[in-house]
Amino acid sequence: MSIRSIIGSYVYDSRGNPTIEVNLNCDHGTFRASVPSGASTGVHEALVLRNKDNFEWDGKGVTRATRAINEVIAPQLIKSGLDVTDQAGIDHLTIELNGTVNQASLGANAIKGRVAVDAAPSAYSKKFDNNFKYNINFKRNNSTPKWLSGEELSNLFNKLITRYPFVSVEDPFAEDGWSSWKKYYATLDHSKLQRISKAVKLKTADTLLLKINQIGRLSETLRLAKLAYDSGWGVQVSHRSGETEDTFIAVLAVGLRTGQLKDYAMARSEKVRKYNQLLRIERELGPTRSQYASQEFHFPKNL
Numbered sequence: 001m002s003i004r005s006i007i008g009s010y011v012y013d014s015r016g017n018p019t020i021e022v023n024l025n026c027d028h029g030t031f032r033a034s035v036p037s038g039a040s041t042g043v044h045e046a047l048v049l050r051n052k053d054n055f056e057w058d059g060k061g062v063t064r065a066t067r068a069i070n071e072v073i074a075p076q077l078i079k080s081g082l083d084v085t086d087q088a089g090i091d092h093l094t095i096e097l098n099g100t101v102n103q104a105s106l107g108a109n110a111i112k113g114r115v116a117v118d119a120a121p122s123a124y125s126k127k128f129d130n131n132f133k134y135n136i137n138f139k140r141n142n143s144t145p146k147w148l149s150g151e152e153l154s155n156l157f158n159k160l161i162t163r164y165p166f167v168s169v170e171d172p173f174a175e176d177g178w179s180s181w182k183k184y185y186a187t188l189d190h191s192k193l194q195r196i197s198k199a200v201k202l203k204t205a206d207t208l209l210l211k212i213n214q215i216g217r218l219s220e221t222l223r224l225a226k227l228a229y230d231s232g233w234g235v236q237v238s239h240r241s242g243e244t245e246d247t248f249i250a251v252l253a254v255g256l257r258t259g260q261l262k263d264y265a266m267a268r269s270e271k272v273r274k275y276n277q278l279l280r281i282e283r284e285l286g287p288t289r290s291q292y293a294s295q296e297f298h299f300p301k302n303l
Contacts, residue, residue, distance in 0.1 A: 001027045001084045003077055008069030010062050013037065013242040014270045018062045021244075022069060026084045034244035036213060072097060091217040197227065207234040207298070209262070212249070225256050234298040236260035243270045250277035259293040259300030 005025045011034055013019040021034040049068065051061035076097060082089045148156065157169060208228035215221050228235050237253040239262060253261040261278070264271045282290045293300035 006074035008066040013244050015242045017060045034246045036240035036244050037242040088219045091219040209236050209238050211238045238262040245270050247273050247277035250274045254281050257300050259297040
């Protein structure tokens, strides 16, 4: 199935910010995808290309990214003659076009667009020498700080877990606070092969939080999931705070048999669409091919 045309444009995400939408035409018809983005971004994740023009959308416009799609990515993909299902080949070509590890040149939003308890520690952590300390009293920039070490914060989490029925803890420590991660066995964010390999080696986590736009490429996303499974981890596919109406993460969660999909409550249409897509997939598969993981949600692929 050769690619006939690719057109990049913009739509609005759930926060009212512009984001990328791509229409791809091939032998089997026209397909559409849109790209979410997160409010908090780590230093290790793929970069979103924004205009940074404060006169339009407070600098959050994406016309630079759409121009990269229409003028750079699309012509080269069509010229290559790659099959639309050759995800690895498409990813390899876009990496060559981009020329950077974190997709800073063309932008992760342009590249991707081609086809529980969240502690969010990066917002309130500070590095002292080689150790991180955490301000648990942070509300505003002028708040009186109350600093805790990684060990003290770990003890606080353990008290909360004892008191309340937590299932998992996401991002309890700063993304580079490896010593705290190692002492505290939880989930690890910023999905990159190198970082996940390090986390496996150090035994710092037991679940991969899979955010496609942090990685930037679908083929690497699949490799990350395989690495997690091969290491005895669970996998949780995640949304972003700036979501779109695209339902692919629901399809990915089922396809990878993750048993876990992180999405907001069913309060807004862009969130409800993911849950509705799960229902459609369940009906399409039928009772003999779909199974509710229940208490086995952490390792449903073994069911």
